[in-house]
Amino acid sequence: MEESGAGHGSCPQPQPATGVVAPADRISSLPDDLLLHVLSHLGNPGAAARKTLLSRRWRGLFSQLPSVDVTIRDVLLGSLEDRLRHAARPGVRLLDIAVPEHDLPTTDSSEQRFTLAQHVHRGPCGTISSVLREAARMSPVQLRFTVPSNLTMSPGDRYGSVELPRFNRATSIELRTPPPIPLTHSRAITGKVHFPLLESLSLSGCRVDLAALIPRCPRLRELTVVTGTPGDVDFIIQSLLQRLVVDRNSIPTRRIVVQAPELKQLTMSLNASRDLTVSIVAPIVDKVSWRCSYASVFHGLGFWRLLEVSLETAEGHGWWAGWSSNAGTGEEDAGSQLTRVNILSLRLYCSIGFLGFRDQEIGFAAEISKHMVTDFSGLELHLTTRGHAFGSFVWRLLRMHHISTATRSLRIILQRSEVIVACGPDCPCDGPSDWILQRVSLPKLEKLEIEGFEGEDQEFDFLRLVFRCAPMLTRVTVRLPDQVTPNDDWCTKLHDIFAEYPFVEGNIDLIVPGD
Template sequence: MESRSGHRSLRSSSQTEDHISALPDDLLLLILARLRCIATAVRTRVLSRRWSGSGGLWTRLHEIVFRDVTFPSLEAALGRVNAPAVSLLEIRVPYVHRPGTKTHVGSLGFNSLLRAAARLAPEEFVFRFPSDLTDRSLVVDLPCFPRTTSIVLVNFFLFLRVPDGVDFPALETLSLSGRVPDLDPLLSCCPRLRALRLRNVIHGGDLRVSSLWLQELFVARLYQRKHRIDIVAPMLKQLSMSFVSSGGSISVLAPMVEKVSWDCRYHDPSIVSIVFGLWRLERVTLQMGERQGHVPTLKICSRTTSRVLGNEEHTFAQEIEKHMIAGFSVLELHLTTNGHAFGALVFHLLKMARICGSIRRLKVILERSTMKEECPFDCFCEPWNWRSQTISLSALEEVEVNGFQGYGQEIDFLKLISQCAPMLKKTTMMLSEETTASNDECAKI
């Protein structure tokens, strides 16, 4: 009995003893900071009497992260923070996971919460809005963040407004995902902004970025429609653009740019088709300075269709020229022939002044089909006699053709290239899988 009693007494003593409360505050704060979530930190108050109550240790953290706190409780939780200097404030408003249920929050609720966040003056502020909002026509005022150097707004489907008198004197990095407002009023309030990042952009009008000191611009997944892209950034060093276009205008003024990643896709031919005979433009990319040793390259992807789309030669060239926002020395053509000739299209592109005088290397990648590659004499894939062209490719030194089969139009293409390129040093032909060293086409090569 004594042993049993003694055992019960020992267990009772171990349950009441609070070893965690004896640890110094700095160590306890370090443990809480490693949790990376205030809700988790608050739940750990069962481990120590010093972590509970209004003076909980989590309120003194320098990195405040709310991930699983419901919207009505967020502002009250922010009011309890008494850290002398908040380095990070991250708020991720949780989604409502019940089917058929959406988050009901008015603009006053968002404005009040943002003002409470601004009062903490964080160095870095991250706010992830719920994507299941009932009303996406709400107008939200962005308050002043005087000490904040980085602001990230994610899933922002509301209308963002910058009231008069609001500025961001320390802001260096701004990231927006969702509905992008008119950027001119916002950028004018950010005299130290160096990096602007836009992701999954929903923009109802022209996209204008004008900043004297901006050095990095990143735009991913922008749907342009027929609106205008206008970039004026004289100090810009890095430019990355990824967007879907329907033929809108493009203007880029960035004379100091060193790295360019430009990717434009033409996905919906029912809205607009940039065409040349049977050829439809699908994609234009420009890569410059992405990695050491990389040669600036303009890549054009085009494919033929089964019906005549038109002969908008001038429009086809004009559309491609919009994307020549920086110099390049390699022209790479990805052509899906579907059984048609490609010489007329290639020489139509080579006639462009920005191309014929600058390219040192031409690479043509032919994606074949099961159809026979020889076209009828009067096929519309050859709208004019390109074989009689006289073009000065004065800088061209190297030609590579992948998917070569040795048909008549391909041999004519190589002959004309050699005549137009007096500095040509190397020609590489990668045969298609259907071509073997023993057939007649290889003998022609």
């Protein structure tokens, strides 16, 4: 016997109460771009197809999901626009375009003659802009477009610019163009959001006004910029970036301003102008690679010219292995795991042949402080001595408050160039004469290494100074240069110094010829 609908075998469907309005479907009311972005992160086409059954609003979007990669190589710049127009297909996952290195016709076909003439008439900037517009119509999720740096440009072409159109669904854009080409955003687009889903942007060669472009990328988290021209002397950016990579080695930089409260990784390489100013506001950055070179003689101390300043985050390898930046602070990781160590590195060159930077401690300290984009605990000095004494200079450097109070590990690499200048007893490199009797406060210094130690008197004087002024010192290593064998006299001197401070672990690395 069949039971009635009120029996136990059926579950009556609930009926909405009269006058009660069903809750709004807020997800289905989102724009197509955002719904496609959600579907594209479901992992596989089958999962995306099943989700489209939830609502009629979703069903037409499945066919627009990116499903193919398009790679174009060996097509001339002048032919790319037509190639993309004929191959246009919305919903491309990756569009990878690379113009060949020698962008010239290889045959005498009428098609190549036409496209080359079209390219010459519009100029490279106009042609690249047209190619980017065709690429935007394919709505790629990832775009890579490379134009070779050897692209021939006439003087008139340098006044043009490349227009970057709107890419609705792009999450990653990588654009490489010849260095003189300026990059602008499309002015035909109303509003400020040109790249609503863009998370990663890489620009190489082109000039770009980042202050105008970045606000149009609200989701941007990774930015790489390798660009610059002689007139491009400032770099200013305010953003919620998490990773920033900048390479400006080819031009002098006058001003660096970065305000990025969510930045975690900073990589920057630049060439300093005479009056460099730096302002970095990145309170949570935990990985830094900062490198600034000085091509001209701008700053120095005594007779030592400043060549380069770098600040690097080391992962506890090499000289820094077995030593944690948190050691002794009660912040050691469980199991004595190594932590990251920020290392300040200075490269200097001794040149007695010019007047020198005689009373420049304050100016030199101010210049070094510009590069303190984060705290450091390791100090590394690369000194090209040319046969001159280094002890007096390092003593003056260690007296600077910011360095003396922060340094916990000091490594000195002595690089003796092939050109050796005679250094007599009254050479100014060893002044002032009483520096070996002075004191300097090194309250945190725990480790010292001198690489290239040759056993000269001023080297022993410097060792005694450090032993005397570093109460927390626990380890000292002297490393001989290749093909240098110590004599009995300076071995005895080293033994006597180490014997005077038995709580310090002393190491002498001998490199015997033939080993």
